[in-house]
Amino acid sequence: MLNFLWTRRIMPPTDAQKERTPLLERRLGVWRVLIAADESSSFRLPNLQWGIISTHIPLLTRGYKDIHSISPMLFWLMVVTHLWYAIEDPLSLYFSNRLLLLIQRSVLQGKVHTSLDRDLCMAIIARASCSAFSGFVQWTSNNVQDQYCMLVNYRLQERLLRANLARDLETSQDNEAHLTTDPELVFRCLVRLLDLGKEIISFLLQLRLLLHLLGSEFASAGPVSILLCFLPLLLENMWDNQLWSKAYVKQAINGDYLRQEALTLLTDHTYKAEVMGGNLSSYLLEEYQRVHDALSHIPNGDVETLWRRSTTALPNMFFNLCNDGPVLYIGLLALMNPSQVSVVQLAMLEQTATRLRYTFAFARHIITLWPSELASVKNFYRLLDLKNKMKDGCMPYSPAAGALGVSLEVRNVSFNYPGAKSERDALKDVSFSIKAGQLVVIVGANGSGKSTILKLLTRCYDATSGTVLVDGNPIEDYQIADLRSVTASLTQEHTIFPLSLSENIGIGSPSSATNLDKITQAAKLAGAQDVIENFTNGYDTVLEPVKTASLSYTGRGNEVLEKEYEKMEKSTNVSGGEKQRLVASRTFMRMLSEDIKFVIVDEPSSALDPGGEYELFKQLREARKGRTMIFVTHRFGHLTKFADLILCMKGGTVVETGTHQELLNHQGEYAHLYNVQAQAFT
Ligand SMILES: Nc1ncnc2c1ncn2[C@@H]1O[C@H](COP(=O)(O)OP(=O)(O)OP(=O)(O)O)[C@@H](O)[C@H]1O
Numbered sequence: 244m245l246n247f248l249w250t251r252r253i254m255p256p257t258d259a260q261k262e263r264t265p266l267l268e269r270r271l272g273v274w275r276v277l278i279a280a281d282e283s284s285s286f287r288l289p290n291l292q293w294g295i296i297s298t299h300i301p302l303l304t305r306g307y308k309d310i311h312s313i314s315p316m317l318f319w320l321m322v323v324t325h326l327w328y329a330i331e332d333p334l335s336l337y338f339s340n341r342l343l344l345l346i347q348r349s350v351l352q353g354k355v356h357t358s359l360d361r362d363l364c365m366a367i368i369a370r371a372s373c374s375a376f377s378g379f380v381q382w383t384s385n386n387v388q389d390q391y392c393m394l395v396n397y398r399l400q401e402r403l404l405r406a407n408l409a410r411d412l413e414t415s416q417d418n419e420a421h422l423t424t425d426p427e428l429v430f431r432c433l434v435r436l437l438d439l440g441k442e443i444i445s446f447l448l449q450l451r452l453l454l455h456l457l458g459s460e461f462a463s464a465g466p467v468s469i470l471l472c473f474l475p476l477l478l479e480n481m482w483d484n485q486l487w488s489k490a491y492v493k494q495a496i497n498g499d500y501l502r503q504e505a506l507t508l509l510t511d512h513t514y515k516a517e518v519m520g521g522n523l524s525s526y527l528l529e530e531y532q533r534v535h536d537a538l539s540h541i542p543n544g545d546v547e548t549l550w551r552r553s554t555t556a557l558p559n560m561f562f563n564l565c566n567d568g569p570v571l572y573i574g575l576l577a578l579m580n581p582s583q584v585s586v587v588q589l590a591m592l593e594q595t596a597t598r599l600r601y602t603f604a605f606a607r608h609i610i611t612l613w614p615s616e617l618a619s620v621k622n623f624y625r626l627l628d629l630k631n632k633m634k635d636g637c638m639p640y641s642p643a644a645g646a647l648g649v650s651l652e653v654r655n656v657s658f659n660y661p662g663a664k665s666e667r668d669a670l671k672d673v674s675f676s677i678k679a680g681q682l683v684v685i686v687g688a689n690g691s692g693k694s695t696i697l698k699l700l701t702r703c704y705d706a707t708s709g710t711v712l713v714d715g716n717p718i719e720d721y722q723i724a725d726l727r728s729v730t731a732s733l734t735q736e737h738t739i740f741p742l743s744l745s746e747n748i749g750i751g752s753p754s755s756a757t758n759l760d761k762i763t764q765a766a767k768l769a770g771a772q773d774v775i776e777n778f779t780n781g782y783d784t785v786l787e788p789v790k791t792a793s794l795s796y797t798g799r800g801n802e803v804l805e806k807e808y809e810k811m812e813k814s815t816n817v818s819g820g821e822k823q824r825l826v827a828s829r830t831f832m833r834m835l836s837e838d839i840k841f842v843i844v845d846e847p848s849s850a851l852d853p854g855g856e857y858e859l860f861k862q863l864r865e866a867r868k869g870r871t872m873i874f875v876t877h878r879f880g881h882l883t884k885f886a887d888l889i890l891c892m893k894g895g896t897v898v899e900t901g902t903h904q905e906l907l908n909h910q911g912e913y914a915h916l917y918n919v920q921a922q923a924f925t
Contacts, residue, residue, distance in 0.1 A: 271549040272542030273497035279490040296436075299617060306433050306620055310391075313398050317391040322437065324384035329441040331377050333448035336598055338370040340456065340591045347587040392430050399426035399623065406626055411633040411723075412703045413661050419629055424622035432616035435609055442606035449599045456595055471568035472596045478565060486550040487611075493546050499537040506531045569596050632661075633705055633723070638716065640725035642840050647680030648871035649713060649729065649841040651700060656709030658699060669695045671895040672709070677888065679714075682864065683873045684882050686916060687892030693875040694734075696890075697843045700873070701730055729838055733830035734845035739822060741789050744775055745782035747825065751832030765832035768862045770855055771824035774817065788812040819850030827859060834866050842867070845875040857881055879917050889913065 267278040296303070311318045345363045403426060407415075414420055453472065495501055506527055509518055518524065542549055564571075570593050577589075642649065658670040670692045677683050685693045698704050699711055702718055711718040713726070731751075740747050748765050749756035762782065766772045778784040792811040798804045817825070827847060833839060844863060848856040860881040863872070874882050883889055883903045891899040891906065891913040898912050906913035 269550075271546055272544070273495050273500040273538070274493050274543075274546050274549070275496045276486075276491050276493045276546055276550075278486075299621075302620060302624060303433070303436065305624065306429065309399070310395050310430065310433060313395050314391060317387055317394070320387045321384070321391060321434070324380055324387065325437045325441045327380050328384075329444035330448060331373075331380075332445050332598055332602065333452055335370070335373050335377065336449065336452055336595055338366065338373050339594065340452075342366040342370050343587045343591055388434070392427065392434075395430045396427050399429055402627060403623065406629065409631070410629065411631045412698075413632045414629060416661070417629075419625065422622040422626055424619045424626060426623065428616050428619035429623045432613065432620050435613055435616060439606060439609045439613070442602055442609065446599065446602045446606060449595065449602060453595050453599060456591060467572060471565075471572050472599070474568055475562060475565040475600060478562065486547045495543075497538070497541060497543075499534040500541070500543055503531065503534045503538060506534065566600070569593070633702070634719065635723050636718075636720040638720045638722065640713070640721045640729065642714070642729060646840060646869065647678075648869060650677065650679040650715070651871065652676040652710075652712040652715075653696070653699070654710045654712065656699065656706040656711060658695060658704065658707045660695075660704070668707070668895050670699070670706075673895075673897050674709075675888075675890055675897055675900055677871060677873070679871055680867075680869070681871055681887040682867055682885060683871075683888045683890065684886040685873065685875045685890045685892060686877070686879065686883065686913065688916075691892040692895045693892055694845055695895075696892075697732075697734075697845055697873065697875060701732065701843060702726060729840040730843070731830050731833040731839045731841070732843045732845070733827055733847045734843075735847060735849060736845075737826045737829070737847075739786050739825055741787045742785065743782065744778070744784050744786070744825065748782075748828040748832050751829035752836050755832070755835075761832060761835055762828075765835060766825075766828045768831040768866075769824050769827035770858050770862075771821070771828045774821045774824055778815070784815065786815045786817065788814070820852060820855060823847060823850050824855065824859075831862070831866070834870075837869075840870055842870050842872045843875075844872070846877065848876075848878070879920055883917075891916070 269276045269278060342363075345366050349360075349363055403424070410420060495504070508514070509523075509527055518527070542552075570589060573589055573592065653673055653675050656670055656673045657668050659665075659668045663669070673692070673696065685696060687693050699706055700718075702711075702723055705719060713721060718726070740750070742750070745759065745762050746756060748762045748771075749758065751765065752761070755761050759782070763772065766775055775781055775784070790812050792808060794804060794808045798808070830842075830844075834842065842863070848859055851859060856878070860874075863874075864882075864885060874886075876882055886903060889899075889901060889903060889906055890897050891911070893912055899906055899909060901909065901913075907917065
């Protein structure tokens with residue numbers, strides 16, 4: 244085992260990085276752990292980089308302003324309850340100590356003494372009232388905080404949703420748009436700062452109480468006792484030997500372990516069909532056994548546990564002894580001079596010191612966790628503030644009533660995808676024009692730029708150079724939402740949403756999303772009605788429900804519960820062709836609206852049978868009145884013969900334009916592609 248536990252120091256590689264912290268590399272079983280070793284001081288008062296608070300003041304202020312504006316009343320209620328919590332511990336300690344002292348006096352006097360009895364009664368009432376009031380505040384605060392957290396969570400989530408929905412395609416592909424955040428963590432982080440304030444106040448008040456106790460009750464043992472009380476706190480910081488409180492990165496580097504993980508992954512349903520088809524079960528089991536044997540002596544558990552196991556028991560023993568330091572010391576004093584110390588005094592000291600240590604430990608815990616929670620707040624606001632790369636235009640787009648469709652012109656357009664790794668432009672100096680109401684078909688080999696043209700025409704991206712004109716005006720001048728409101732699209736990338744089938748279709752035209760007549764009509768046009776009617780729940784079927792059900796550990800084995808669980812949120816598979824018909828229904832739903840003036844269809848029929856494909860294209864063609872339609876397809880038969888214009892593409896440029904007959908006569912790229920397909924039928 245020792246072979247798998249070692250440590251070495253990694254220095255930053257270059258001079259320029261000298262000021263950066265060196266890393267400690269530690270091998271723990273199958274893991275390689277890199278730890279940021281802060282050598283500046285081995286002793287750190289609670290290891291919060293205090294600067295982190297000051298540098299984030301604007302962010303925190305914004306956060307507090309936001310949660311305050313959501314409900315000022317709940318906000319202040321939360322602050323007040325935190326204030327109460329700050330004084331609750333010292334106050335209850337004070338009352339407890341006072342009660343203990345009075346009990347001791349009363350026991351020692353052993354007879355009725357009116358003024359002492361009255362004091363004792365008052366102390367009992369004070370202690371009881373403090374406990375009862377605390378319970379009440381706790382109950383109120385839990386309710387307030389839960390309610391407030393829910394409200395804040397909902398509002399912040401809504402803002403995030405809004406920001407995500409408003410993001411354009413290019414910006415949403417940036418790493419910045421994939422930052423992880425959780426509105427609940429945003430709230431928790433801000434509350435944590437209040438918790439920290441509360442713990443600090445509480446700590447100071449308790450410290451004051453302890454000093455008072457040591458001053459009055461244990462004057463002789465004072466200085467040593469104070470030192471002993473604080474020794475564990477100081478030592479804990481010096482020997483902060485928990486991995487979780489350090490900045491580290493871990494990675495499994497043992498080849499057998501990685502292989503074991505990969506083999507386990509192969510049992511996942513994603514690979515099921517191939518594993519079954521290839522009869523791989525025995526092979527996988529044998530391989531698993533082999534890597535398991537190789538791994539039998541190498542620990543592969545949780546790194547934090549392995550880290551703890553790799554140290555000796557001495558620190559634990561030492562800390563435990565330190566914790567008992569004050570009591571042990573006063574015990575020794577009592578041994579030497581029994582009259583100097585009473586049991587009650589000992590109990591008071593023990594109680595106060597323990598509570599103080601607990602407060603300190605809790606503050607330390609907050610301080611350790613807080614920076615990671617702060618990251619969530621930062622990410623949340625970075626996502627809210629993320630600016631779209633594509634500028635929206637100012638001009639409204641409203642085609643005249645009875646317009647034939649949208650007219651389009653592409654002038655010397657070149658385009659490369661942002662961040663593309665290829666040297667070649669996706670489009671290179673492309674020019675063509677489409678009249679309003681024309682049916683256009685774009686053909687060409689894979690990767691020739693057909694889909695890219697559609698993405699520019701629907702303003703998913705802006706051209707790198709050149710211009711796209713819509714009804715004679717640059718596309719960038721129009722308001723994007725207006726252009727989208729007159730466009731319907733159907734592409735191979737469209738999917739089924741985790742909603743009911745009726746909503747999946749209805750959402751094509753949000754204003755009629757619940758109009759069942761239109762939904763049925765759209766499903767009929769796309770040839771999806773039979774598919775839907777086959778489901779027991781028809782249009783209410785949810786093919787891929789959101790998964791929330793889980794069976795408790797003790798529920799496993801309970802047949803009735805297991806049966807119920809099986810029924811919940813079951814996914815239903817449909818064939819590729821059926822899925823395409825369902826998705827196409829959404830586009831037909833959209834096209835039922837007169838507002839749609841531009842339709843783009845990008846290879847939506849790859850999984851459809853020939854009959855289905857013919858019907859789909861026929862229905863789409865029949866819906867073309869008053870619309871410009873552009874199809875991208877690899878299949879020539881059903882569409883190209885009807886096209887007013889065919890654009891034939893190759894290597895990112897339009898190499899030929901014309902009608903089917905013109906291009907066949909031309910005997911160029913189009914004729915070549917057409918003949919390759921036609922040969923299969925001759
Ligand atoms: N998101 C993207 N990022 C980077 N490059 C892309 C992206 N999408 C497409 N490309 C590249 O742009 C070029 C044109 O792709 P496009 O999808 O327009 O081809 P296509 O003619 O529609 O192909 P297919 O017939 O296979 O659908 C290809 O070289 C492709 O690799």
